[in-house]
Amino acid sequence: MLTGVLYALSDPVRLSIVKHLAEDGGRACGTFCLPVAKSTASHHFRVLREAGVIQMRPEGTQYITSLRREDLDSRFPGLLDSVLQASGPI
Amino acid sequence: MLTGVLYALSDPVRLSIVKHLAEDGGRACGTFCLPVAKSTASHHFRVLREAGVIQMRPEGTQYITSLRREDLDSRFPGLLDSVLQASGPI
């Protein structure tokens, strides 16, 4: 749902996650240096996941997180690009 | 702020307002047939206004509401268009 994606992207912590993923591709959750506790980070990853913005693949003890770019681009053409462009550099 | 705009657009009632404005241009608040009380509608108009998405010009006893398209397009190029396209027809 579009409103779900917009909502997921409307939080600074979650937008930061998405920006990092757009730059670096797949990463483990622990590599984002987020200013919140890990339980809070887990919550934000779930919001992004359930909105269809990211996907997480287990690998050993960690989860490799990546953007669902093609999926988003086909459902909401241009949306992610414009958000990333408007959000500026990391 | 980008997150403020995304948040403003992430509510179904507010997105509906924006879609109507994108189609019809300036309109009075009472012409939107929103599924909420007028005090609630007033709240949503304020959120959109404070995020910089719309502007409201008093005219008699009513407020003519319109999209701040150029402003949005210059601050966040392509964002509004992609949201409007993704949100489909009214």
Next chain:
DNA sequence: TCCATTGTTCTATAGTTTACGAACAATAGG
């Protein structure tokens, strides 16, 4: 086997958001 690492889940809490009705202010028309 034992321990460290990684992230989830559970529980609680403080703050925010949405929602409504009632009262209010401003304007226009008779």
Next chain:
DNA sequence: CCTATTGTTCGTAAACTATAGAACAATGGA
């Protein structure tokens, strides 16, 4: 002046969100 219209503001209640700590599960290495 009185009334109707339009929308805001206030007070309040319900629902939701972000946050954190503690406990837990799964994996991998020593």
